[in-house]
Amino acid sequence: MFFIYLRRELRRRRKAALVVASGLALGIALVIVVSSVSAGMSQAQDKVLQSLYGLGTDMTVTKAAAPPGDGDTARRPRFEFDAKGDDDAAQSTDRVLVQGFQTLASSAVTEVGGQKGVAEAVGGLSLNVLKVDGQFKRGEFTPREGGGKGGPGGGTGGAGGEVTGGGAAFDVNSYSVYGTDVGAPALGPLTSSRITSGRTFKATETDAAVAVVDSAYAKEKSLAVDKTVTISGTKFTVVGVATADSGDAAANLYIPLKRAQTLADSKDKVTTVYVKAADSQQIDSVKSAIQQNIAGTTVTTSADLADTVSGSLSTAADLASNVGTWLSVAVLIAAFLVAGLLTSSAVSRRVREFGTLKALGWKSGRVTRQVVGEALVNGLLGGALGIALGVGGAYLVTAVSPTLTAQLGATGGGAGGGLGGGLARAMGPGGGPGGQGASKALDIALTAPVSVATIGVAVALAVGGGLIAGGFGGWRASRLRPADALRRVE
Known part of the structure; x- marks a missing residue:
């Protein structure tokens, strides 16, 4: 009975369900794209550091x-x-x-x-x-x-x-x-x-x-x-x-x-x-x-060297980690609130329906479960759409592969200071001996890999969004009384 009623109600209110699912989908898609781009930034930075350190190196020790x-x-x-x-x-x-x-x-x-x-x-x-x-x-x-x-x-x-x-x-x-x-x-x-x-x-x-x-x-x-x-x-x-x-x-x-x-x-x-x-x-x-x-030694870790990375790679990484993250959170909160309000509004329009069901013997818990079930399906539908949009956006970033420039500042005799630098590094700025290493510029193609963990987060957000929306509507529906239905009878 639960699934029959659920299927009928979702089909009858498919426009409202699509609106709720679309809002959740946009928020989830943005989270996937931002997470994937952030992972791509991390990989790009690892490539930059590996060009100086070498794979598997955690730190270097040089003479002070x-x-x-x-x-x-x-x-x-x-x-x-x-x-x-x-x-x-x-x-x-x-x-x-x-x-x-x-x-x-x-x-x-x-x-x-x-x-x-x-x-x-x-x-x-x-x-x-x-x-x-x-x-x-x-x-x-x-x-x-x-x-x-x-x-x-x-x-x-x-x-x-x-x-x-x-x-x-x-x-x-x-x-x-x-x-x-x-x-x-x-x-x-x-x-x-x-x-x-x-x-x-x-x-x-x-x-x-x-x-x-x-x-x-x-x-x-x-x-x-x-x-x-x-x-x-x-x-x-x-x-x-x-x-x-x-x-x-x-x-x-x-x-x-x-x-x-x-x-x-x-x-x-x-x-x-x-x-x-x-x-x-x-x-x-x-x-x-x-x-x-x-x-008499100087120890430089990969984290220390990462602080010297500037240029468009550093700027894009800051945007992805700061602005992108907060934007994703804001959009998700807005999507959850809109989904909850729309579900609650839909319950208000179904006062006569739920009042009649209670008059026929439905308990408040059963009505609540029905509303939560509908909202959960909307959330899963939004999650599927969001994953499709997010993966598509990440694939587009990878296909375009925008080039980012990483400018490595002087490390002052730290790791990698003399690798591949030629005369400028040997002599230091102005030709003086023992000077700071010259800066080094690298061009890195940005990718946006989508991990299984990111997909798992998207599914969790979809389920969470559905439960939040269902919680709003279910609480509202559980408070309805059969007398409310009778007052709405024309």
């Missing part, structure tokens, strides 16, 4: 930046060339610089790994290579007319002519090199890239002259697997080509850590320690432990 002093001048790169007699002889030299000129002893990796809450710690050495090549050209001496005799003192030539032409033409190229611990491939910046050609390092290649090259750099320099690249006079064989998942690699070249230390004359030195916490909920406590127990 020293205040600038007079000794900084000695750390600036110097280039020396011989004045060779052959005009056509090209000269070339490489200068391998440790990023930021700040290093930690390799023993710091073991110390960090021994801290409570640390699951794994891996060291790495970030380098920038400045390559200068070109040639000198001697000038040509042209004597003046009548200037064969010299001046006082009887010399010849002297001021009797001038030197024209000549000079020097040199090209400066910079690229980044990262020394990675080949024995721990699951942590560090290389994990943010996929090997698309060749292979990665073998655990036995701790001191081998092998390299993995970023795909963009490989294309620029026409490098491929089995070709060689020369770094400061040492030839490295390319064993693999890696493509960064975020679109921007941490470094142009990756080589074994021990080889990188040899090139930079930094034996047993690292610039960064990459840390994976045993429990993601204890990252803050692990950070505090490292800072307290290992002096």
Whole structure:
């Protein structure tokens, strides 16, 4: 009897039911779209951080930046060339610089790994290579007319002519090199890239002259697997080509850590320690432990680095998390109130019907259940429409894939400060040594993934909306008396 009466009443009042369901659908659809866009923002930010940290890295440990002093001048790169007699002889030299000129002893990796809450710690050495090549050209001496005799003192030539032409033409190229611990491939910046050609390092290649090259750099320099690249006079064989998942690699070249230390004359030195916490909920406590127990270090977590992200990605994330969330809540509250008021209004128009039913023996609880059942069906119908609209809106966002720009501010020697930055990062703003890292811009395509949890929230909202609306109407219907029906009889 319950379902027969329910079906008949919903069919008879389908316009009112559609209005209630549509209001709930709009609110639920907005919640799905906002939740999906927020999830897309989170994924985009993760991609940005992975381009610096590497997959699975929770924090990095670097040497605390020293205040600038007079000794900084000695750390600036110097280039020396011989004045060779052959005009056509090209000269070339490489200068391998440790990023930021700040290093930690390799023993710091073991110390960090021994801290409570640390699951794994891996060291790495970030380098920038400045390559200068070109040639000198001697000038040509042209004597003046009548200037064969010299001046006082009887010399010849002297001021009797001038030197024209000549000079020097040199090209400066910079690229980044990262020394990675080949024995721990699951942590560090290389994990943010996929090997698309060749292979990665073998655990036995701790001191081998092998390299993995970023795909963009490989294309620029026409490098491929089995070709060689020369770094400061040492030839490295390319064993693999890696493509960064975020679109921007941490470094142009990756080589074994021990080889990188040899090139930079930094034996047993690292610039960064990459840390994976045993429990993601204890990252803050692990950070505090490292800072307290290992002096002279700076610990940067992914949350710290996220604070440096600006640009359209940051703006859109703020809108999605703040304005979008409150807008969704406001629309849902309005939809629930409208549904409740419409249901209550419908009960007012059915006074004679419910009064008659009570006169025929229906209890107040049965009348209430009937009204709540109708409202619940309206809520489920609104939920189905809302899920369809919300999933469609999220799919549209993913199909359009608007591009967001993430501008990473300087981290001052923190995580990722020297990965992929070239000369600007090596020298710091204004060319001074040990300066803050230059900012880094990344373009990220926004997606709006819809999770099962989001659908579950939508269903819960639909049921909740139906129950709230039914509660309004049921309470009103339960208070009606059979005498009310008799007063309405015409």
